[in-house]
Amino acid sequence: MPMSTESQVQANAPAKAPTNAPANAPANTLINTPGNEEKDGKAFRPLIVSFCCNWCSYAGADLAGSSRLTYPADVKIIRVPCSCRINPLFILRAFQRGADGVIVNGCHPGDCHYSTGNFYTRRRMALLFSMLDFLGIEKERTRVEWVSAAEGARFASVMREFVEQIRRLGENKKLGDIRCKE
Amino acid sequence: MSPVRSEPAEIVTEMSGVNPRKCMRCGKCSATCPSFSKIDIPPHRFVMMVENGEIEALLSSQLLWKCLSCFACVERCPRGVEPSKLVEAVRLLQIRGQGKNYRTPDDVPQFVEADEEIPQQLITSTLRKYSK
Amino acid sequence: MLKIGVFVCWCGSNIAGTVDVKAVVEAVKAEPGVVFSTDYQYMCSEGGQSAIRQAIKEYELGGVVICACSPRMHETTFRKAAEAAGLNPYMVEIANIREHCSWIHKDKEEATEKAVVLCRAAIAKLNLNKPLFPGESGVVKRALVIGGGIAGIQTALDIADAGYEVDIVEKSPTIGGRMAQLDKTFPTLDCAACILTPKMVEAAAHEKIRLFTYSEVEEVSGYVGSFRVKIRQKARSVNRELCNGCGECIVKCPSKTASNAFDEGLSKRSAIYIPFAQAVPNLPVIDREACLRFQTGKCGLCEIACSAKAIDYEQEDETITEEYGAIVLATGYRPMSLDRYDEFQYSQSPDVLTSLEFERILNASGPTGGSLLRLSNGEKPKSIVFIQCVGSRSDDGCGKSYCSKICCMYTAKQAMLVKDKYPDIDVTVFYIDVRTPGKNFDEFYRRAAEAYGVRYVKGMVGKVAEWKGRLQVQAVDLLEDKQLLIDADMVVLAAAIEPDPGARKIGAMLAVNMDQNDFFTEAHPKLRPVESPTAGVFLSGMCQGPKDIPETVAQAGAAAVKVLGLLSKDKLVGNPCVAISDETLCNGCSSCEALCPYDAITFEEKQVMVQGRRETRRVAMVNETMCQGCGACTVACPSGAMDLKGFTNRQIMAEVDAICR
Numbered sequence: 001m002p003m004s005t006e007s008q009v010q011a012n013a014p015a016k017a018p019t020n021a022p023a024n025a026p027a028n029t030l031i032n033t034p035g036n037e038e039k040d041g042k043a044f045r046p047l048i049v050s051f052c053c054n055w056c057s058y059a060g061a062d063l064a065g066s067s068r069l070t071y072p073a074d075v076k077i078i079r080v081p082c083s084c085r086i087n088p089l090f091i092l093r094a095f096q097r098g099a100d101g102v103i104v105n106g107c108h109p110g111d112c113h114y115s116t117g118n119f120y121t122r123r124r125m126a127l128l129f130s131m132l133d134f135l136g137i138e139k140e141r142t143r144v145e146w147v148s149a150a151e152g153a154r155f156a157s158v159m160r161e162f163v164e165q166i167r168r169l170g171e172n173k174k175l176g177d178i179r180c181k182e
Numbered sequence: 183m184s185p186v187r188s189e190p191a192e193i194v195t196e197m198s199g200v201n202p203r204k205c206m207r208c209g210k211c212s213a214t215c216p217s218f219s220k221i222d223i224p225p226h227r228f229v230m231m232v233e234n235g236e237i238e239a240l241l242s243s244q245l246l247w248k249c250l251s252c253f254a255c256v257e258r259c260p261r262g263v264e265p266s267k268l269v270e271a272v273r274l275l276q277i278r279g280q281g282k283n284y285r286t287p288d289d290v291p292q293f294v295e296a297d298e299e300i301p302q303q304l305i306t307s308t309l310r311k312y313s314k
Numbered sequence: 315m316l317k318i319g320v321f322v323c324w325c326g327s328n329i330a331g332t333v334d335v336k337a338v339v340e341a342v343k344a345e346p347g348v349v350f351s352t353d354y355q356y357m358c359s360e361g362g363q364s365a366i367r368q369a370i371k372e373y374e375l376g377g378v379v380i381c382a383c384s385p386r387m388h389e390t391t392f393r394k395a396a397e398a399a400g401l402n403p404y405m406v407e408i409a410n411i412r413e414h415c416s417w418i419h420k421d422k423e424e425a426t427e428k429a430v431v432l433c434r435a436a437i438a439k440l441n442l443n444k445p446l447f448p449g450e451s452g453v454v455k456r457a458l459v460i461g462g463g464i465a466g467i468q469t470a471l472d473i474a475d476a477g478y479e480v481d482i483v484e485k486s487p488t489i490g491g492r493m494a495q496l497d498k499t500f501p502t503l504d505c506a507a508c509i510l511t512p513k514m515v516e517a518a519a520h521e522k523i524r525l526f527t528y529s530e531v532e533e534v535s536g537y538v539g540s541f542r543v544k545i546r547q548k549a550r551s552v553n554r555e556l557c558n559g560c561g562e563c564i565v566k567c568p569s570k571t572a573s574n575a576f577d578e579g580l581s582k583r584s585a586i587y588i589p590f591a592q593a594v595p596n597l598p599v600i601d602r603e604a605c606l607r608f609q610t611g612k613c614g615l616c617e618i619a620c621s622a623k624a625i626d627y628e629q630e631d632e633t634i635t636e637e638y639g640a641i642v643l644a645t646g647y648r649p650m651s652l653d654r655y656d657e658f659q660y661s662q663s664p665d666v667l668t669s670l671e672f673e674r675i676l677n678a679s680g681p682t683g684g685s686l687l688r689l690s691n692g693e694k695p696k697s698i699v700f701i702q703c704v705g706s707r708s709d710d711g712c713g714k715s716y717c718s719k720i721c722c723m724y725t726a727k728q729a730m731l732v733k734d735k736y737p738d739i740d741v742t743v744f745y746i747d748v749r750t751p752g753k754n755f756d757e758f759y760r761r762a763a764e765a766y767g768v769r770y771v772k773g774m775v776g777k778v779a780e781w782k783g784r785l786q787v788q789a790v791d792l793l794e795d796k797q798l799l800i801d802a803d804m805v806v807l808a809a810a811i812e813p814d815p816g817a818r819k820i821g822a823m824l825a826v827n828m829d830q831n832d833f834f835t836e837a838h839p840k841l842r843p844v845e846s847p848t849a850g851v852f853l854s855g856m857c858q859g860p861k862d863i864p865e866t867v868a869q870a871g872a873a874a875v876k877v878l879g880l881l882s883k884d885k886l887v888g889n890p891c892v893a894i895s896d897e898t899l900c901n902g903c904s905s906c907e908a909l910c911p912y913d914a915i916t917f918e919e920k921q922v923m924v925q926g927r928r929e930t931r932r933v934a935m936v937n938e939t940m941c942q943g944c945g946a947c948t949v950a951c952p953s954g955a956m957d958l959k960g961f962t963n964r965q966i967m968a969e970v971d972a973i974c975r
Binding site for chain 1: 384385386387410412413414415417418419420421424425427428431432435825827829830847891909911942943944945946948949950958961963966967969970971973974975
């Protein structure tokens with residue numbers, strides 16, 4: 001399981017940045033963490049994509065930052081205007097490209113900046129998640145959370161908890177696209 | 183079985199399903215209570231004492247046996263606290279503390295002073311077995 | 315290919331302390347399109363911005379990525395800097411490596427690695443960016459105020475005084491609203507009519523203000539700067555131009571049994587009526603439900619009595635359509651119904667009143683001519699009990715969860731007025747908390763208790779029962795743990811206030827949200843309290859939340875300022891990140907139209923070139939002024955025709971790919 005992550009990164013790095021080997025070196029050793037990987041996958045670092053709506057959750061994530069509330073660096077945030085902008089295809093694409101977990105964050109129901117956007121999100125995601133098992137992805141790898149702009153602490157705790165959940169699930173390999181792995 | 187575990191107040195709130203923290207101290211329960219003149223602890227104070235964890239004092243209170251269980255306080259409370267349900271839970275806690283799970287008619291006189299004007303409802307409520 | 319410059323900010327040690335900025339600069343050099351990358355102590359400083367401008371010119375950059383703080387902080391700053399160097403401002407992307415990276419991670423290597431990934435995602439997105447140009451739209455220099463109470467009147471006066479035209483639409487036959495029903499106002503005990511009626515007259519006489527009384531808003535379309543509003547003027551059955559307001563028709567009207575809403579139903583009025591003496595306009599209206607002529611066809615006395623020949627039984631509703639640049643909602647409130655509070659005998663006893671009803675009893679123009687009398691027997695009361703928080707601060711399903719805010723003060727006022735006129739009447743106020751924040755408010759309440767001898771008891775009333783021709787009030791004194799039984803002749807209930815039920819319909823027309831209590835939601839609870847979330851729609855008075863008269867007037871002025879800010883512009887610059895439909899892909903299914911919260915999508919029959927052939931198709935068109943750019947439609951579109959500029963499907967996919975690489 002950890003081997004595929006390693007080979008993927010190693011295969012990519014030289015191809016993309018042949019002239020910058022020295023500069024990239026620290027980053028690469030980090031991703032590979034070769035020392036830890038041998039220990040039965042204990043150091044598994046999941047790759048998590050976190051979609052945040054611009055008005056509530058992204059601001060909540062900003063507040064978590066300015067309050068210096070830590071959560072694992074495994075979470076990478078993508079900003080969208082509203083949670084209803086998140087096409088289910090984006091989530092499937094993330095899984096296809098090797099993400100281990102995808103979390104969708106929006107304003108609390110009734111607080112949407114665009115009035116009704118998160119209601120659509122709630123329905124769309126309920127539908128999408130109900131089908132994930134059939135696509136070969138455990139539905140526990142996904143989640144919808146409502147985080148307001150005032151809930152920095154909540155954003156951080158939700159992220160910590162979600163990362164922990166994905167760590168327990170282990171690597172997402174069921175939908176791994178072999179073409180991406182070379 | 184020991185009736186008073188580590189958190190008796192928690193047991194009471196759990197048994198009754200009532201959250202005493204919702205009380206805003208308006209006193210409408212006491213204002214509405216028909217047996218106010220006969221009881222030692224008014225309903226609003228009863229709720230406060232559960233919130234403060236003073237269950238020990240409540241177990242020996244007269245209110246347990248003088249409450250008619252008429253549920254007027256439950257009906258009128260603007261915060262939906264349901265004081266009467268708390269009284270029932272404490273009553274049950276007291277009964278269980280005696281190793282029983284209900285009262286018999288013979289027990290009634292020692293809780294309810296001999297009084298010819300005892301309402302029927304009070305006797306019924308003394309025997310009431312909380313079903314939750 | 316797009317030439318991209320990457321700028322990594324140190325933010326002093328805020329970023330550089332945890333992220334190896336030099337390593338980030340090096341790591342992104344090989345990314346597609348990147349021709350230049352550098353780092354700087356403070357990118358947002360003038361030095362940093364000039365570095366960006368220079369690099370854009372020197373390397374002929376087509377786009378820049380700034381790795382710095384949150385875009386919510388400095389996106390505008392960097393867009394302006396790019397624009398100053400001749401770049402389209404939307405060719406700037408921000409990688410948030412401070413709030414989302416350096417501030418939350420401690421391990422420097424880990425943080426550096428994440429910063430690189432975030433930067434790569436921004437580069438991947440930027441590669442697909444297109445220059446965007448915000449649209450412009452005109453502004454109709456006229457405002458509409460919905461609701462003619464003190465809030466609406468004040469807003470309209472302030473706008474009109476600044477030189478812009480305002481229309482007031484009021485559903486009842488006169489402006490004035492709730493304030494006109496009041497006797498005195500706290501905390502100075504001014505007579506409400508004395509301070510309100512001059513404003514009503516001023517509004518009616520103002521050359522920039524038009525009044526549409528007995529009218530309702532029926533339909534709203536359009537958007538900020540140019541709303542089209544359909545207003546229905548209900549038939550008064552009285553000719554506006556001919557009537558001179560003499561009132562002879564009212565005297566002659568034989569049907570005098572209709573409930574008088576101005577007196578809260580405590581008195582009767584004739585079928586043809588003027589709501590109250592100082593009504594504006596001073597123009598009668600025929601209540602067709604109560605009029606004998608309309609109900610039986612036999613009467614017509616008012617027509618005979620009218621020397622001006624103004625009575626017109628044939629008059630019909632008129633509908634006019636007007637254009638407005640801005641709309642102010644001032645729909646007001648009403649006391650909630652107390653049907654579900656039977657323990658207080660409200661529906662059973664005529665001596666149990668709401669505070670507004672009691673206000674009418676105190677008022678010289680009210681049902682008792684200002685004498686304080688029991689409605690059951692016409693006698694003077696000896697004891698009055700006021701009960702506060704009836705229906706307010708409730709969590710029991712029949713009341714309101716909020717504090718109605720004005721009750722403590724008007725109860726003190728009414729108690730004081732009673733004591734002032736009749737010192738021998740016993741007045742008791744039952745309260746849970748006395749809440750008197752406000753200038754001279756607490757002093758006012760203390761004056762009621764100290765100078766006037768109003769008895770304040772902390773505790774609630776459990777029940778009120780009729781007993782031997784009086785009212786027995788069973789209550790509790792919480793400070794003494796005593797149950798009280800008080801004989802009273804009148805009981806006054808401080809009923810919770812609720813938004814006017816008509817507000818819901820208007821809110822739906824304007825796409826303005828309401829909270830769980832049906833108050834209109836403001837755009838931001840602290841920083842934008844008089845703006846609704848819908849651009850160009852503003853909030854004034856009680857429709858936004860409970861407030862007293864001084865606060866209402868202050869908010870009305872604030873709403874007017876926001877309206878003026880909008881009307882004084884000649885052009886509105888829009889947000890260019892709006893939806894766009896690809897007409898060659900659109901199949902005309904209307905999925906997007908149904909879920910657009912702004913009604914920004916319409917369908918048109920259009921000639922479309924498909925594979926070299928010209929076809930007429932039904933395709934979606936996005937109104938760029940109305941679209942706010944949420945993107946709900948993009949996901950709903952089954953054919954993938956709908957996309958969102960600035961956040962296109964391909965751009966977000968590219969970000970996903972870059973992160974998951």
